[in-house]
Amino acid sequence: MTASEPGVAACRVVVSADGSRLHVDVAGPPGAPMVVLAHGWTCDSSVWGAVSRGLGPAVRVVRYDQRGHGRSPRGFGPCGPRQLADDLCAVLEAVVAPGARAVVAGHSMGAMAVVAAGGRAAFRERVAAAALCSTGLDDLAGRARVVPLPTAPLRRVVHASLLRSLLPLGPMNRVSGWALSYATLGPSPPPGAREHVARMAHACERRGRAAWGAVLAELSAHEATAGLAVPTAVVHGTADRLTPPIHAQRTVARLPDPERLVLLRGVGHMTPLENAPAVAAVLRSLADRHAVVAPVR
Numbered sequence: 001m002t003a004s005e006p007g008v009a010a011c012r013v014v015v016s017a018d019g020s021r022l023h024v025d026v027a028g029p030p031g032a033p034m035v036v037l038a039h040g041w042t043c044d045s046s047v048w049g050a051v052s053r054g055l056g057p058a059v060r061v062v063r064y065d066q067r068g069h070g071r072s073p074r075g076f077g078p079c080g081p082r083q084l085a086d087d088l089c090a091v092l093e094a095v096v097a098p099g100a101r102a103v104v105a106g107h108s109m110g111a112m113a114v115v116a117a118g119g120r121a122a123f124r125e126r127v128a129a130a131a132l133c134s135t136g137l138d139d140l141a142g143r144a145r146v147v148p149l150p151t152a153p154l155r156r157v158v159h160a161s162l163l164r165s166l167l168p169l170g171p172m173n174r175v176s177g178w179a180l181s182y183a184t185l186g187p188s189p190p191p192g193a194r195e196h197v198a199r200m201a202h203a204c205e206r207r208g209r210a211a212w213g214a215v216l217a218e219l220s221a222h223e224a225t226a227g228l229a230v231p232t233a234v235v236h237g238t239a240d241r242l243t244p245p246i247h248a249q250r251t252v253a254r255l256p257d258p259e260r261l262v263l264l265r266g267v268g269h270m271t272p273l274e275n276a277p278a279v280a281a282v283l284r285s286l287a288d289r290h291a292v293v294a295p296v297r
Helices: 045-055 081-095 109-117 119-125 151-165 173-186 195-205 204-219 222-227 246-254 276-290
Strands: 008-015 021-027 035-038 060-064 101-107 129-134 231-237 260-266
Touching: 008 081, 008 101, 021 045, 021 081, 035 204, 035 222, 035 246, 035 276, 045 060, 045 276, 060 081, 060 119, 081 101, 081 119, 101 119, 101 276, 109 129, 109 222, 119 129, 129 260, 129 276, 173 195, 173 260, 222 246, 231 246, 246 260, 260 276
Parallel strands: 035 060, 035 101, 101 129, 129 231, 231 260
Antiparallel strands: 008 021, 021 060
16 A cells, blocks of 8 residues: 555554564544554555455554565564564554554464464553454465475475575566466456566565565464464465465364354455455454444543
């Protein structure tokens, strides 16, 4: 999202625990129920654009670019779950007013940020409910179906190599667009989704992409779900090759307070792009039932 996009009320920079600078966009009226949105690997906050519009003018929507993505520089520090949690908590501390409690949603790596932050005081004091979209918390390389190999050990080696790769994506053309679409989208994505995915992936600086990809290749974060004690919905596409639906089932089984599992038929990994109305409906329901607006002083 850019400052010129209709509906953007403010753009600001939030500084995380290690000094990393995060670009944050805010839209919607002050004092309204708030939804905070965290995007995934090789994406940026624009992936939530249609969801943000679907939430309507009576919801205050906060979107931020993860470090190393969009308009947030990667900086020089390490990449890992702790940094994801630091960044989300920094955004929450900056945008959620005292006494208010927001709904937080993450897509893919953004959902990992939600899980990683769930046990922290800054999260518990400011978050009323959560949604995890298209994510997995362990063995991402072994369970992926992007390269259709017959055994988990083979898939693990090949997919981990792809995640960690420093190779450039090459020019934006029909071949590279098809490859990204095959990996990330379902068989019948909405108009513009393929182009949107390609723009985000090609804009992601390759060293940052590889650094975060290495984190995903090694991720084992299921134990962290114990700290995510707020009501939590899980949204997943049935045609997700990057994080097949088994991940959603495993996550729901471990959540302390699972709201529901929403499976979107024929949708791939990019749920906010592929079925924005369904994702917005889940978030709006959470906000209606759980979000707390700051008391008027």
